[in-house]
Amino acid sequence: xxxxxxxxxxxxxxxxxxxxxxxxxxxxxxxxxxxxxxxxxxxxxxxxxxxxxxxxxxxxxxxxxxxxxxxxxxxxxxxxxxxxxxxxxxxxxxxxxxxxxxxxxxxxxxxxxxxxxxxxxxxxxxxxxxxxxxxxxxxxxxxxxxxxxxxxxxxxxxxxxxxxxx
Numbered sequence: 106x107x108x109x110x111x112x113x114x115x116x117x118x119x120x121x122x123x124x125x126x127x128x129x130x131x132x133x134x135x136x137x138x139x140x141x142x143x144x145x146x147x148x149x150x151x152x153x154x155x156x157x158x159x160x161x162x163x164x165x166x167x168x169x170x171x172x173x174x175x176x177x178x179x180x181x182x183x184x185x186x187x188x189x190x191x192x193x194x195x196x197x198x199x200x201x202x203x204x205x206x207x208x209x210x211x212x213x214x215x216x217x218x219x220x221x222x223x224x225x226x227x228x229x230x231x232x233x234x235x236x237x238x239x240x241x242x243x244x245x246x247x248x249x250x251x252x253x254x255x256x257x258x259x260x261x262x263x264x265x266x267x268x269x270x271x
Contacts, residue, residue: 115168116181122161129154174200196250201243 133150140146169176174197182190 115165115172115175115179118161118164118168119179119181122157125157126154129157196246198243198246198250201239201246204239 129150133147133154136143136146136150165176179186
């Protein structure tokens with residue numbers, strides 16, 4: 106139930122942002138049409154749009170605390186949007202790599218404290234069996250991604266063959 110509620114909050118956040126983006130778009134088109142040389146007004150509108158986007162990003166970051174993967178790949182995305190994210194490298198294994206990177210940066214930033222035992226971090230708290238499970242999950246995820254990539258490549262090759270396109 107909580108997962109569905111988080112998804113609904115995320116989707117509502119997105120829909121509100123899109124609706125506001127259309128309003129900003131209309132305002133900007135109107136300003137460009139009616140007052141094309143009023144640079145101050147255009148700069149003010151641009152700042153408003155950027156602030157709105159920053160607020161949207163901050164809202165999504167808050168929602169990501171409850172549903173991290175949907176921050177990277179929103180569940181409300183269309184098939185085309187999700188395909189473009191995949192092509193751009195936003196795949197499940199990316200999340201695992203990000204976790205490794207973030208944990209590693211924590212270790213690097215406080216390496217001396219870790220060595221002295223003053224500071225404890227996430228990697229230090231991961232047991233050997235947990236790390237093995239993460240590595241196994243990463244290997245399975247990469248294998249599944251490779252299978253899917255191969256399947257997509259074969260479909261693409263089939264669709265571009267002379268037999269399909271007379």
